[in-house]
Amino acid sequence: MLKDSSMWYASWFDTPYYHILYKDRNHIEAGEFMDNLTNYLNLEKGEKILDLACGKGRHSIYLNQLGYDVTGVDLSEKSIKYASQFENETLKFRVHDMCRPYSEKFSAVFNLFTSFGYFDQEEDNLNTIKAIKSDLNENGFGVIDFMNVNYIIENLIPEELKEIEDINFHIKRYIQDGYIFKEIRFRDKNEDFFFTERVKAITLNDFEDYFNKADVHLLDVFGDYQLRKFDIKNSQRLILIFK
Incomplete structure (x- = not known):
């Protein structure tokens, strides 16, 4: 039997095979990225972070271990059900569509590991940027960790x-x-x-266009998880810091 869906992320992410295929993701590298990112943003322990499209919660769990109050949200009910076993007073997981604003304000909203550009409707890319902006408190930062399409x-x-x-x-x-x-x-x-x-082949210029339309201000651009400066030809990642 052939399995497929036009809304591919809703079906594929909910299968055990997605997690089998990507089981070799580097958790040490992910932890170092979170260390580098929270230090760069100067986030204090206890501040609230929204992990947008959190999957099974590996980043959320690590951020919580660092001392942050973390909410992980994802469209995949199965991923959220799995992640919920790790909940505590300062870590929770909820099913949520990231195209829409969440019901709380955060010091940071993280959208990590190319969890953007999946949508069937182009306007949902812009809607997600607008939603992130609305989820930030007065001094909050948005972060999108995307692939460098050029590379x-x-x-x-x-x-x-x-x-x-x-x-x-x-x-x-x-x-x-x-x-x-x-x-x-x-x-x-x-x-x-x-x-x-x-995944939509979104370039830095495309993101800048989204940001302009959403009245979002791009603060910095990095090209890897060590937060080295972005190089359009050689960087594997496109990490955007904005507010």
């Missing part, structure tokens, strides 16, 4: 095979209509699966 396109791997937990993931990547596509095919338990990731 990704230049170094795109068209096809590869990954074997993880006895599952062969056949992956195909291509650019089409302003989006970066990743087709993922595999077979497990005598069933065929097919999912497509689709």
